[in-house]
Amino acid sequence: MFSIKSPTLLVDEAICKNNIRRMKRKADRIGLQLKPHVKTHQSADIGEWLKEAGVRAITVSSVTMASYFAAHGWSDITIAFPVNPLEADSVNYLASAVNLSILAADLTALTQLESTLDNEVAVYIEIDTGSGRTGFPSTDLGAIREAALFIRKSDKLKLRGFYSHPGHSYACRSRQEVERIHEDARVQLAALKEELQPDFGPLMVCMGDTPCCSVAERFDGVDEISPGNFVFYDLMQTQIGSCTPADIAVALAVPVVACYPERAEVVVHGGAVHLSKDTCQLLDSTVYGVPVSLNGEGWSAPLQDCYLKAVSQEHGILACTKSVAASLKPGDILGILPVHSCLTADLMMGFTTLNGTKLNHIRTSALYSHV
Amino acid sequence: MFSIKSPTLLVDEAICKNNIRRMKRKADRIGLQLKPHVKTHQSADIGEWLKEAGVRAITVSSVTMASYFAAHGWSDITIAFPVNPLEADSVNYLASAVNLSILAADLTALTQLESTLDNEVAVYIEIDTGSGRTGFPSTDLGAIREAALFIRKSDKLKLRGFYSHPGHSYACRSRQEVERIHEDARVQLAALKEELQPDFGPLMVCMGDTPCCSVAERFDGVDEISPGNFVFYDLMQTQIGSCTPADIAVALAVPVVACYPERAEVVVHGGAVHLSKDTCQLLDSTVYGVPVSLNGEGWSAPLQDCYLKAVSQEHGILACTKSVAASLKPGDILGILPVHSCLTADLMMGFTTLNGTKLNHIRTSALYSHV
Numbered sequence: 001m002f003s004i005k006s007p008t009l010l011v012d013e014a015i016c017k018n019n020i021r022r023m024k025r026k027a028d029r030i031g032l033q034l035k036p037h038v039k040t041h042q043s044a045d046i047g048e049w050l051k052e053a054g055v056r057a058i059t060v061s062s063v064t065m066a067s068y069f070a071a072h073g074w075s076d077i078t079i080a081f082p083v084n085p086l087e088a089d090s091v092n093y094l095a096s097a098v099n100l101s102i103l104a105a106d107l108t109a110l111t112q113l114e115s116t117l118d119n120e121v122a123v124y125i126e127i128d129t130g131s132g133r134t135g136f137p138s139t140d141l142g143a144i145r146e147a148a149l150f151i152r153k154s155d156k157l158k159l160r161g162f163y164s165h166p167g168h169s170y171a172c173r174s175r176q177e178v179e180r181i182h183e184d185a186r187v188q189l190a191a192l193k194e195e196l197q198p199d200f201g202p203l204m205v206c207m208g209d210t211p212c213c214s215v216a217e218r219f220d221g222v223d224e225i226s227p228g229n230f231v232f233y234d235l236m237q238t239q240i241g242s243c244t245p246a247d248i249a250v251a252l253a254v255p256v257v258a259c260y261p262e263r264a265e266v267v268v269h270g271g272a273v274h275l276s277k278d279t280c281q282l283l284d285s286t287v288y289g290v291p292v293s294l295n296g297e298g299w300s301a302p303l304q305d306c307y308l309k310a311v312s313q314e315h316g317i318l319a320c321t322k323s324v325a326a327s328l329k330p331g332d333i334l335g336i337l338p339v340h341s342c343l344t345a346d347l348m349m350g351f352t353t354l355n356g357t358k359l360n361h362i363r364t365s366a367l368y369s370h371v
Numbered sequence: 372m373f374s375i376k377s378p379t380l381l382v383d384e385a386i387c388k389n390n391i392r393r394m395k396r397k398a399d400r401i402g403l404q405l406k407p408h409v410k411t412h413q414s415a416d417i418g419e420w421l422k423e424a425g426v427r428a429i430t431v432s433s434v435t436m437a438s439y440f441a442a443h444g445w446s447d448i449t450i451a452f453p454v455n456p457l458e459a460d461s462v463n464y465l466a467s468a469v470n471l472s473i474l475a476a477d478l479t480a481l482t483q484l485e486s487t488l489d490n491e492v493a494v495y496i497e498i499d500t501g502s503g504r505t506g507f508p509s510t511d512l513g514a515i516r517e518a519a520l521f522i523r524k525s526d527k528l529k530l531r532g533f534y535s536h537p538g539h540s541y542a543c544r545s546r547q548e549v550e551r552i553h554e555d556a557r558v559q560l561a562a563l564k565e566e567l568q569p570d571f572g573p574l575m576v577c578m579g580d581t582p583c584c585s586v587a588e589r590f591d592g593v594d595e596i597s598p599g600n601f602v603f604y605d606l607m608q609t610q611i612g613s614c615t616p617a618d619i620a621v622a623l624a625v626p627v628v629a630c631y632p633e634r635a636e637v638v639v640h641g642g643a644v645h646l647s648k649d650t651c652q653l654l655d656s657t658v659y660g661v662p663v664s665l666n667g668e669g670w671s672a673p674l675q676d677c678y679l680k681a682v683s684q685e686h687g688i689l690a691c692t693k694s695v696a697a698s699l700k701p702g703d704i705l706g707i708l709p710v711h712s713c714l715t716a717d718l719m720m721g722f723t724t725l726n727g728t729k730l731n732h733i734r735t736s737a738l739y740s741h742v
Contacts, residue, residue, distance in 0.1 A: 004457075005455070005457040005458055006433075006434075006435070006455070006457070006458065039684055039685070061684060061685045062377075062640075062685055063377075064377070081628070081640070081685055081686070082628040082629045082638060082701070083628070083701075084376070084377070084626045084628050084640055084701065084702070085701055085702040086375075086376040086377070086626055086702050087376055087377065105628070105629040105638070106628070106629035106630060106701050108630070108700055108701055109628060109629065109700075109701030109702070112701065112702060132634070132688075133638065133681075133683065133686055133688060134628075134629050134638050134686065167683065255455045255457055257452070257453040257454070257455050257476070257477070257480060257505075258453045258476040258477035258480065258505050259477060259479070263503070267453060267476070267504065267505050269433075269452070269455055272647065272649075272714055273714065273717045276643065276647070276648055277647055277648045277649050277714070278643075278648050310504075312504065312538065313410055313432060313713055313714070313717070314410070314432045314433055314452055315452070315504055315505065317503075317504060329479055329480075330453070330454075330455065330456050330477050330479055330480030330483065331455070331456040331457050331480070331483060342684055343643055343644065343648070343684070346644045346684070346718075347717075347718070349734075363720075
């Protein structure tokens with residue numbers, strides 16, 4: 001592999017493109033539009049891989065991210081974050097440039113925004129199907145109908161349908177649990193659609209989360225899906241049951257900086273500012289990442305009995321066996337499969353493919369080069 | 372206050388400068404050299420505030436950070452991270468430009484580095500005084516003496532003394548516990564100095580962690596301190612007992628985007644990509660931050676009975692009272708005191724003072740402006 005001297009986020013293009021193709025094929029087979037959530041990679045370059053697979057619409061989590069992808073040729077963008085009325089000017093500008101959809105999670109915010117719009121914007125009413133984060137509870141038909149009526153009265157807003165992120169699927173620890181969450185959310189959304197469609201014309205239902213979209217097969221009443229993490233997957237998704245370790249498309253390459261065979265530990269340059277502080281439970285341990293060996297073609301399966309047990313700002317402490325610790329030396333490079341690839345990508349602000357090509361990221365779009 | 376539309380990291384210059392002056396006065400009073408760890412702010416602008424207070428030497432956690440501060444006029448820099456032999460060229464270059472000190476935490480790594488050096492580098496032997504991260508155990512006199520002998524034999528390396536980061540102080544939950552950790556580490560280091568000084572000439576002892584440096588008064592045998600977090604402090608430090616909430620010098624300004632009085636919750640635009648996923652325990656709850664009100668002069672004390680209970684990538688869920696939730700509306704701006712200011716600063720890549728001046732950060736040094 002090309003020379004690596006400091007923490008570097010590697011992406012295995014073949015695994016990533018395979019993850020994209022698999023989800024696109026599933027969406028096509030079931031008759032869903034795949035609108036991937038690009039917050040995971042935040043990369044126009046990886047966006048091109050989505051286009052190659054036939055993806056035409058994307059989902060983002062901020063106005064800034066929408067602007068970045070609009071500048072890179074995307075013309076159908078959903079901002080899957082409650083509209084911030086303070087950003088009305090940017091929303092208005094974007095709506096003049098692309099086919100823009102936003103989420104209404106609070107009628108006051110939508111009213112404020114509407115009063116300043118010049119251009120037409122499509123609106124999904126966000127539904128809380130159990131995650132307890134944002135959106136109207138699916139049981140609050142009165143408030144949902146009130147929002148739908150407000151949108152219908154406006155000549156700037158166009159009701160597109162319902163959006164829900166069943167993020168409580170992240171608490172699942174088996175495919176069966178994920179399927180239960182999915183089915184529960186799906187039924188709520190399908191019922192809403194059936195209830196309001198007669199009065200409000202054709203309505204779309206969009207569901208977005210990687211566990212449900214990876215595991216579930218029944219999508220009756222659903223029209224669109226917007227998973228994000230699936231392009232890379234990560235350890236958390238293996239814990240949930242969404243993927244296997246072989247599907248993880250990113251690994252943080254880290255230099256070994258100190259070896260302590262007597263502690264059965266190795267310290268690497270790879271900490272919270274590279275991986276994030278997200279953890280998951282694997283093998284009864286709290287884990288910040290698991291190591292793999294790097295080779296010319298990519299990386300190995302996770303090294304047995306080894307895991308990143310702690311991170312500070314720049315340090316990572318790898319618990320391993322005494323023999324693994326004795327076999328490593330400072331200057332060796334290991335890969336670390338991240339717990340949460342979205343946060344690792346955000347921190348690393350870019351990717352390097354296995355042949356050394358650098359891929360961009362929204363946070364480096366104004367940088368001359370990767371630091 | 373100036374207009375804020377999206378997540379913005381505010382720094383209260385008066386609080387920050389006061390934190391700096393207080394630590395500098397303490398160091399002067401006890402007769403210690405203060406070499407602040409600038410990983411917390413990573414900002415040349417805030418570095419100027421250190422210079423104003425009379426600080427002449429700094430500590431950093433990477434070669435990249437050392438290069439950045441060297442380019443901003445710092446000439447006495449300690450890289451408090453185990454030397455990575457792959458970065459020997461950069462270390463060598465830096466050593467030609469500034470008075471450079473490095474840490475030896477592994478003799479193999481030091482040997483590799485030494486073989487490639489052209490310029491003189493000062494070396495601290497890193498001592499593990501109980502944190503279990505990096506360094507030679509203080510009890511391993513044989514290995515420590517071997518490292519000292521290796522350094523003495525080299526015409527490139529110069530033994531400066533011992534460095535220790537008693538990071539296990541972060542597990543403390545009272546000033547008494549911090550004092551015990553400090554005293555235990557201090558005694559280990561003072562004994563080492565006494566043991567090796569006769570053979571290896573004058574040796575410095577440098578201790579670096581904000582809890583010990585904030586709380587302890589006894590530093591016999593210690594020559595230098597390198598705390599970092601104290602310039603900003605944060606919620607974790609209040610939990611440890613290092614500071615009060617009034618000493619916290621940074622707050623993340625976040626727009627309210629959705630209000631749910633019936634849930635007694637408010638959702639803000641401020642999540643893991645702004646604050647990090649670090650948590651602490653306050654009021655028997657796991658907390659990702661606590662809210663404050665912003666006003667013309669800065670911010671209020673923490674709002675009673677309110678805390679950030681969850682973050683996802685961009686969302687923060689604020690648990691509050693029904694009346695607080697009902698009193699807020701989308702577009703309002705709150706401040707969030709961070710759990711771990713070092714990680715928040717790293718993520719936000721810059722600071723804004725209360726009069727709207729933007730301060731730089733190593734990660735934005737090549738950006739035209741803050742995103």
